[in-house]
Amino acid sequence: MIDLHYAPTPNGWKISIMLEECGLPYTVVPMQLGRGDQYTPEFLKLSPNGRMPAIVDHTPADGGAAVSIFESGAILIYLAEKSGLFMPTEMRKRFDVMQWLMWQMGGLGPMLGQNGHFLLYAPEKIPYAMDRYTREARRLYGVLDAHLGEGRDYITGDYSIADMACFPWIMTHKAQGLTLDDFPNVKRWFALVRARPQVQAGLAVGKQEKKPMDEQARKIMFGVDAPAHAQAQQ
Template sequence: MIEVYSWPTPNGHKVHIMLEECGLPYRVIPVDIGAGAQFEPAFLAISPNNKIPAIQDSEGPDGRPISLFESGAILLYLAGKTGRFLPADTAGKYEVLQWLMFQMGSVGPMLGQAHHFRIYAPEKIAYAIERYSKEAQRLYGVIDKRLAMSRYIGGPAYSIADMAIFPWLRSWKNQGVQMSDYPHLKGWFDEIAARPAVQRGVAVLETQRKPLMDDKAREMLFGDTQYRRH
């Protein structure tokens, strides 16, 4: 059984979607990041960077338990465990991996900054809002251009690259983006959103998501607590 320590965020949804697509049995353990659960010693023992998601698989390599943090690493692990959603041939595998790294290095961090400065920052800083909104638009353009040439982001087949990127684009309205400006991306987005496993994946913990941020959540996510040694 795989235990998933998670919360309904884009990075959490990546792993929920992969588990649903693979049909693996799993149990979700909520980690309320707005309440500071990510700083609990038991969670830090498997996720030292205090970020969700993390997993513990009681049936890991050679039948031994394994724990993992970082959503990209978890996707790769699950692809290896099941032999699905990552091409077996070398060229195809690296085509997918480069787009997975694109999500991890660009899409997630930059769209996260767009969310922060457009929605969560206590001060509305015009320079930051413009800088990250434009970067969001640039990244959408990169993806749109790719999808003009390829049915899926990682190549001809649906893969972990699609699962990694899709959840981050669900909040396009909060990123200063007009989805209609990117027709190839929009067609892909609608197709992925219609997949039953994707719909189940993004519904995980959905009822626990808090749309408004109170002072405690702001402190847990962005305040001094984040920077203390735990």
């Protein structure tokens, strides 16, 4: 059994989708990020960076003690290896998936996160920041659109953890101030992924737990009122 420490956000959805797709049994440990659950000593032992998701696998493949994994990209790789699904074993195909997973982790997610922050949550509007991150968001959408325009249904040809990593972030396109009509290949791919029953099941996990953020929750979420030891790690 796998414990999934989780909140319904793009990074959380990656893992709930993957667990539904590969059919591994799991239990959700709900997290209220606006309450500061990510900064508790118990969670920081699992995820030293104070960010969810994290998993604890009580039945690892080596038969040893429980294994805890943090960082959504690492969790996707771990679950792919555990299940033998959604990650090719052939070297060239495997690293094709890996490089697009790293592209999402290093580019798409962080840049869209910053774009969304300055558009929606920043206490003051900073035109330079808004313009800089909106431009970078559009550039990254364009990278994915051009790649998918080369005759691919999914990012690396076959459906993989690369698609599961990117899809939840593209789900935020309206909040990002973007329209998929400007990126027709992304729009086609997005509809194809979203139609998968397991994706819908993964998106439904914890949906009832999602609550609007008040001002105090925003301060906790963005580290203003995080515990001092957690702030030191940011």
